[in-house]
Amino acid sequence: NRLAERFKVPALVVSFAGEVAVGSFRSAQDFDLRPLLQQCADLFIDWGGHNFAAGFSMERSLWDTFSTRLKQIAYTTEFKDKGEEYIKIDAELPQKYLTPDIFKIIDLFEPYGEGNDPIQFLVRDLVVQTINFMGKAEAKHVKLTLKAGDFTWPALYWNAASKVPGEFTKGDLVDIVGTFSRDWFRGSETKQIIITDIHRVPLS
Secondary structure, eight states, X not given: OHHHHHHSSOEEEEEEETTEEXXXXXXXXXXXXXXXXXXXXXXXXXXXXXXXXXXXXXXXXXXXXXXHHHHHHHHTOOOOOOOSOOOOOOEEOOGGGOSTTHHHHHGGGOOOBTTBOOOOEEXXXXXXXXXXXXXXXXXXXXXEEEXXXXXXXXXXXXXXXXXXXXXXXXXXXXXXXXXXXXXXXXXXXXXXXXXXXEEEOOOO
């Protein structure tokens, strides 16, 4: 999923175990995976899924044949021009509702998963109190503290290190789009925001 989201094209991850290869596809740009897999069905031991998430298993000895066929399909595949990217926002959340009690509402919509994405909120005029960078080999991700009225929220913004300080920095007033999640560590729960996008509020 993260590969497809990052590069905006269908992604394939394959695991080789002994003489068997097991693959998992995720779609992007509304690309229908099933016709692609049907063109390679003769190579599979088994395959299935739906239009936007599918998987297969095959004999490892057929991998080169499959890879070659997949490249040929890719060369003739065109995506529709979707123009400027947009972010789906389910609701705007006034700051007065940005309290831990928001989970009483969010939990009513569970279980989240395929076909039922977590609710994505727009929240305006938050203050960036702290910024820290995360990543093993290099700093890629951003961990923030956001001030919302009487509450502060920890937040994670994946693959956003390059956006600091150009697009936002400590002390900025920002609008955010994101989802709410729980992080569990050693039995302790932390409620946090997973950021999809940040927009710096211009100074008046």
